[in-house]
Amino acid sequence: MNRFVLPLGIFAALALVLAVGIRHSADKGMIPSPLIGKPAPQFTAPVLTDSARTFRSSDLKGRWYVFNVWGTWCVECREEHSALLQIHARSGIPLIGLDWRDRDPQALQWLSELGNPYEVVAVDREGRTAIDWGVYGAPETFLVNPQGIVVYKYIGALTWDAWQTKFVPRLPPEAAGKS
Amino acid sequence: MSHRVGVLAVFCLALASRLACAVDPTELPDPKLQARYLALTHELRCMQCQNESIADSPVDLAGDLRREVREMLLAGKSDQDVRNFMVARYGDFILFRPRFTTRTFWLWATPGVLLLIGAFVAVRVVKQRGALVGQDDEPLEGDARS
Numbered sequence: 001m002n003r004f005v006l007p008l009g010i011f012a013a014l015a016l017v018l019a020v021g022i023r024h025s026a027d028k029g030m031i032p033s034p035l036i037g038k039p040a041p042q043f044t045a046p047v048l049t050d051s052a053r054t055f056r057s058s059d060l061k062g063r064w065y066v067f068n069v070w071g072t073w074c075v076e077c078r079e080e081h082s083a084l085l086q087i088h089a090r091s092g093i094p095l096i097g098l099d100w101r102d103r104d105p106q107a108l109q110w111l112s113e114l115g116n117p118y119e120v121v122a123v124d125r126e127g128r129t130a131i132d133w134g135v136y137g138a139p140e141t142f143l144v145n146p147q148g149i150v151v152y153k154y155i156g157a158l159t160w161d162a163w164q165t166k167f168v169p170r171l172p173p174e175a176a177g178k179s
Numbered sequence: 180m181s182h183r184v185g186v187l188a189v190f191c192l193a194l195a196s197r198l199a200c201a202v203d204p205t206e207l208p209d210p211k212l213q214a215r216y217l218a219l220t221h222e223l224r225c226m227q228c229q230n231e232s233i234a235d236s237p238v239d240l241a242g243d244l245r246r247e248v249r250e251m252l253l254a255g256k257s258d259q260d261v262r263n264f265m266v267a268r269y270g271d272f273i274l275f276r277p278r279f280t281t282r283t284f285w286l287w288a289t290p291g292v293l294l295l296i297g298a299f300v301a302v303r304v305v306k307q308r309g310a311l312v313g314q315d316d317e318p319l320e321g322d323a324r325s
Contacts, residue, residue: 031226032270034266035268130240131244131247137227
């Protein structure tokens with residue numbers, strides 16, 4: 001009898017470890033961002049809709065904002081666009097876009113065809129700003145607080161449901177707006 | 180003899196085609212820098228494809244990250260500077276060879292712990308067997324010759 005105790009115990013411990021591992025791997029496509037809780041990367045970039053203007057991320061200090069990385073080559077970005085329009089229409093929070101490794105004419109056409117939910121779209125033709133934000137696949141969406149700290153990162157196509165469950169609870173009611 | 184030459188020729192061709200097909204054509208001016216560049220790009224993970232290094236991956240992001248490595252090395256940064264730059268943005272996951280931290284402790288310690296458990300079990304089994312051999316001095320049942 002006694003000789004079964006040790007192997008069974010080891011088996012139970014192993015099963016427990018693996019069960020915990022499997023439970024926590026539900027988001028295994030999502031690699032946690034080391035940026036959470038840290039200051040958002042500062043950058044300046046040309047503005048998509050007005051090439052004479054330069055966007056400065058420091059101008060956003062003092063406001064909650066959503067930073068959304070997209071590109072016209074990105075299939076999932078087309079999928080999430082309606083959710084962005086909905087967020088723009090139903091909450092007051094500014095959406096800042098980063099047009100990643102894209103061509104300006106295509107990006108402008110995309111916005112005129114599908115609608116423009118963004119307060120401003122910064123252009124990152126060489127992918128340098130995206131690297132500073134640790135972006136590895138579009139779309140990726142960050143939530144930044146008025147102190148300039150990254151509060152949350154969402155990977156993949158945003159939906160209204162994800163907005164309600166993942167973003168709104170992290171926002172003060174006045175920033176989440178009417179929803 | 181000619182057979183051997185043929186095999187060698189095919190081998191060289193295969194090698195040459197591999198070199199020609201390399202994803203990354205970068206050549207840094209200094210061979211030492213080039214060696215460090217190759218070592219670094221092979222130990223950084225392509226976050227998009229995940230099982231390839233940025234040296235082997237043809238995706239745009241891997242190219243962008245190779246450019247960062249190249250520029251940092253040319254600017255005189257150390258290998259550790261490059262690794263820290265990448266980890267600050269993408270996390271430990273970007274390193275194929277994870278650092279030793281409190282979070283990665285078990286990752287590094289598990290093989291050693293398993294080896295110790297195995298050694299402990301092996302020693303116990305050998306000792307028990309040895310004890311059995313010592314006790315077993317009775318003649319076997321039905322062994323008429325003893």
